[in-house]
Amino acid sequence: MSSTVDLDALCAGACMSGFRRKVRAHEHAVSVYLAAYADWQRAVEAWHPPLVRPEEPVRPEDPRLPYPVHGDPVYCPSCVYELKAMLSKLDGAACVYLRESDGLRGQTDQVRVSGSAEEHSLSPTIEDLDEFDSWLRSWKSAYLGIDTFARAGHLADSITLGTAWLVARAERLLTRPEIALDFGQEIRHWYGKLAVHDPSEMAAKPRRTSKPLRCPQCHLATLSQLDGEDRIECRNRDCGEGRGGPAVLTTEEYEALLDSALTAARSR
Numbered sequence: 001m002s003s004t005v006d007l008d009a010l011c012a013g014a015c016m017s018g019f020r021r022k023v024r025a026h027e028h029a030v031s032v033y034l035a036a037y038a039d040w041q042r043a044v045e046a047w048h049p050p051l052v053r054p055e056e057p058v059r060p061e062d063p064r065l066p067y068p069v070h071g072d073p074v075y076c077p078s079c080v081y082e083l084k085a086m087l088s089k090l091d092g093a094a095c096v097y098l099r100e101s102d103g104l105r106g107q108t109d110q111v112r113v114s115g116s117a118e119e120h121s122l123s124p125t126i127e128d129l130d131e132f133d134s135w136l137r138s139w140k141s142a143y144l145g146i147d148t149f150a151r152a153g154h155l156a157d158s159i160t161l162g163t164a165w166l167v168a169r170a171e172r173l174l175t176r177p178e179i180a181l182d183f184g185q186e187i188r189h190w191y192g193k194l195a196v197h198d199p200s201e202m203a204a205k206p207r208r209t210s211k212p213l214r215c216p217q218c219h220l221a222t223l224s225q226l227d228g229e230d231r232i233e234c235r236n237r238d239c240g241e242g243r244g245g246p247a248v249l250t251t252e253e254y255e256a257l258l259d260s261a262l263t264a265a266r267s268r
Contacts, residue, residue: 011071012181013079022063029060074180083184084170086191091163093194094129098156129155132190136162139186142179143169213257215239217247223254 005023010016036057043054069076075083133155134148140162141148151158166173174180191198211223211232218239225232232249239246249257 005065005068009070011069011074011076011079012184013075013082015069015076015079019065019068022065026060026063033057033059073175073177075174075184079184080171080174083174083187084167087163087170087187088167089198089200090132090190090194091160092199093191093197094132094159094163095156096197096199097125097194098129126155128193129159132194133158133162135186135190136166139173139183140165143173211254213254213261215247216249216257223247223249225251 007020007023010019037059040054040056047053069078133151136159137151138148143166153161173183207227208224209227210221211225212221213223214221215223215234215236218234218236220234220236220239222234222236222239223232224235230251232251232254234240234246234248236246
């Protein structure tokens with residue numbers, strides 16, 4: 001089965017990841033089987049009654065595979081559209097990341113402009129976004145076939161312009177055989193890193209809010225609540241080990257604990 005499948009001809013996108021995984025798992029299972037079969041043959045040659053005859057290993061069945069989708073030339077049209085959509089969301093995600101990161105409100109984004117001799121102490125958020133902006137400019141340079149150029153203007157403006165420039169040319173980049181695979185994989189990397197700040201994803205998913213009280217079971221500051229839910233959960237996976245799992249409180253139970261903590265604090 002697997003010898004007839006040309007994995008290199010398949011679409012390099014997510015649509016064929018399950019196909020590849022099944023084929024490679026089957027190939028591994030067959031190699032294990034062949035080694036076990038060779039051991040079995042040697043054991044049979046050395047076998048003599050009244051010893052129990054060695055049991056022959058079972059060859060793994062061929063996996064049930066979906067219809068293969070081939071790249072055109074690297075990605076199929078659906079994956080090109082998906083990657084372009086991811087790229088188009090990165091500007092908004094970067095802006096939310098800059099705005100919502102704790103402790104960063106009011107910090108300047110005027111950092112690392114090429115040619116400046118002044119050194120700046122960058123926050124982790126600015127470090128990430130500066131690297132993202134550099135990535136955008138490097139792909140613009142690769143598309144134009146020129147050396148990397150310096151950023152012009154503020155970091156946020158540069159990210160907005162760089163993202164828009166690449167989105168307009170994404171389909172052409174994703175159909176160039178020599179660069180499409182790297183470009184697509186790097187889009188996925190950056191979307192994976194910034195997706196938590198994607199405004200469209202944030203609107204679709206309920207927000208989780210951390211609670212100030214410590215967990216009554218593991219005593220860590222790991223209690224949180226999803227918007228709209230009437231329960232508070234401990235997010236420490238080791239909480240309640242051997243006792244039924246992490247703590248779960250109703251809103252009323254949590255508020256009772258909060259009132260007790262406030263009363264105790266006032267009495268001190």
